[in-house]
Amino acid sequence: MTLTSTDRPAPREGGAAVVPVLAFAGIVVAVMQTLLVPVIKDLPQLLGTSPSNATWVLTSTLLSGAVATPIMGRLGDLYGKRRMLILSLAVMVAGALVSAVTSNLLLMIGGRTLQGFAMGAIPLGIGLMRDMLPREKLGSAMALMSSSIGVGGGLALPAAALVAQHTDWHTLFYGAAGLGVLSIVLTLLVVPESPMRAEGSFDLPGALGLSAGLVLLLLPITKGSDWGWSSGTTLGLFAGAVVVLLGWGVAELRTKAPLVDLRTTARREVLLTNLASIMVGVSFYVVSLVLPQLLQLPTATGYGLGQSMVVAGLCVAPLGLTMMFTAPVYARLSAKYGPKATLIIGLLVIAVGYGGGLGLMDAAWQTVITSVVLGAGIGLAYSSLPALIVGAVPASETGAANGLNTLMRSIGTSVSSAVIGMVLANTADHVGGVAVPTMHGFRVSFLIATAAVAVGLLMALFLPKPDRAPRLRASSEEEASLERAEEVLRGFRGRVLDAGGAPVARAKVTLIDRRGRRAGSAVSDEEGRYVLTVPSGGPYVVAAKASGHGPRAASAVHAGHEGAVELDLSLPGEAVRA
8 A cells, every 4th residue: 555644554464584584684784884894904905005095995885875875765665665675785786796806996996885875775674664564563673673783783893804814805795795695585585565655756856966965074074084174175075065955955845755855854753863863873883993993902002902803803793792682672661661761771871881881991801891781772772763763754754764864873973983083093102103092092982972872862852752752662462453443543444436336546545634734645555445544533524536537536524433434436526424
């Protein structure tokens, strides 16, 4: 069924394997973010270029992922989320194979750019889960999908370190391509296409404007420490980003079918959730940057822990593992207290992790404790974000809205990378021409992460109260059945028929309140069925119209009506009391 209202479609059982397959796809694309972390310091030598040029191998993936995420979300809403998920994975596989066969800098950057394109798979997977799963399974499933960003990044570190230490580094890309192909096959075999479609067409000018604005914004953020934060290039790109994004915003507000519905995005619950997402992204990336370096620094520094690349990866791996196992915990907490409370709890746990981590830097086992605590907090926070977004936007905008939310996290990690990189560089000791990070720099980085969490916590506290915002709370089949029954009593359902009594597909059904304003809308499915949610009590008019038929038929109904409301297009304009 193609819906344009805020109600959820009837849940469709896609099989028990749908959730793990989608989560696996999320983990696979997230691996691209940390795939080269173990060999970062060796990239200039491996590619025969300068350190500043080598950083483009990482920056290109970040930029393409940020650009692709909201665009693929919107394309998924319009043309099918499963289709776009497979396309994202296919582009990633192509990029991994390009990188696997070259040591040329430009070709490597091109391949890494294609790999970043796959980040759109995260919001697409969340959208598929919303469209297919029953309510009682949705909370934990979305939590796992959302956490896959951290899970993939955390688990990739030790695996990539092991491969890089014992084989040719190009093997990393062959492995990534193999994982991508496996994910595509599993998706084709297990995941059905969603019946949900948004109305309208793809906003190409909006996509180009957003892409240009994001590149102008993220480029100086990621390269500012190399170019200089006060350089003309950095300041010029920031100024250009402001101009382009403001112009893009004005154009989007005037477009009938925009890439990003800025009016929806400006809602209090959506705006504050996205701002909190940036802060969570900042806090997640700090630990990924600090702990591996601390663990691998030689003991001769007086504070380095002298561990190998593989051991360092294993010490940080609990970050991703804990995030994975946090999903069912989140489901129970959210079912009882709601995603807002769970987000607050997660942020508090992150604050405890970074606060305690300031004093847990003297042994490898202490970094494992820090990783576990931070993984639990980040897992709870990440798991809460899609539930807050899904509860605040229409079903037909799930992909685009979650794409924008994922983009906010990417901006957070970009800011974190730039700021922490600058802090570690400015506080480093220079020994024999080599910059060595200091313990002071590590601790300042942890304090910055704690400050980001405090800002995120402030945003979360100002989110609407649970009884004012929709929530995904059911934790059992019985509770879910009660909630679905309540939805039926609050809304209308029925069919649109033609003059011969045959069902009319893709008829536009509109709910009109007593003041003549649209209170909701839906599009009938192939059997003419539709569902409308009633926002409040009182009388309404349900109207329908379809291409190739006469003027719309209308039925007057009252909130609480329990029978089906059939709209007969052979009765143009006639009001019928249901």
